Amino acid sequence: MLRNPPHAGQGDLFTKAVFESRERTAVLDIDRFRLRIKSAMSAAITDRNLDRHAIASEMARTLNAPALSKAMLDAYTSPAKDQDITLVRFKALVRAIDAPELWDVAVSEDGLLVLRGDEARLAEIARLQQEQRAIGNRLKKLRSTPVHIARQEP
Incomplete structure (x- = not known):
């Protein structure tokens, strides 16, 4: 039993807030943002052990865009490529791999939380x-x- 219980307003140094408080970054570093998005998309695919051909096929079906290929998906998720994903295709990717946490990555630098x-x-x-x-x-x-x-x- 604690002799002196902690004050109600005192935080615990070892617990992380479920919903962290965020501030908007002063300057948008587009290269850093691009790298974060590409890395997060790639990690989401890898963590789920998903087939990129199947993802591209699902995205193409959703978007009614038969030209969307695994190579395009690879370009969207590769930090070495300058190809950026459009918002519409990003949404199709999020749905195809069931990764809504990617939205949080996309808006976090604006001080927003999904x-x-x-x-x-x-x-x-x-x-x-x-x-x-x-x-x-x-x-x-x-x-x-x-x-x-x-x-x-x-």
Whole structure:
């Protein structure tokens, strides 16, 4: 048992926030961004042990673009190639490999965080609780001063 329990506002040095707070980067380093996106896409494919021919085929079907090939997918995910993926093709890739975390990589440098499903509801609950505390504090302050009623009863 702890002799002195930690203060409620004290953070734990060893736990990582589930939803980290982010700030927008001052300058967009396009080469760094390109490398991060390409690396993240490549890692998502590799981690899932997916066949690039099958991915390209699924993307081509989704986009109704029969010319999309494994070679193009390789170019989109290779840091050595200057070929960038379009937003529409990026979305098709994310869906084809079921990697929604790639959206978070794409927007993180803008200070944004992608929430999925019930995560958004949890964020809304936290926002409302914060608002509720602020209203509670205002009420407490108003109640701390006695109310003198000027009307007299007949």
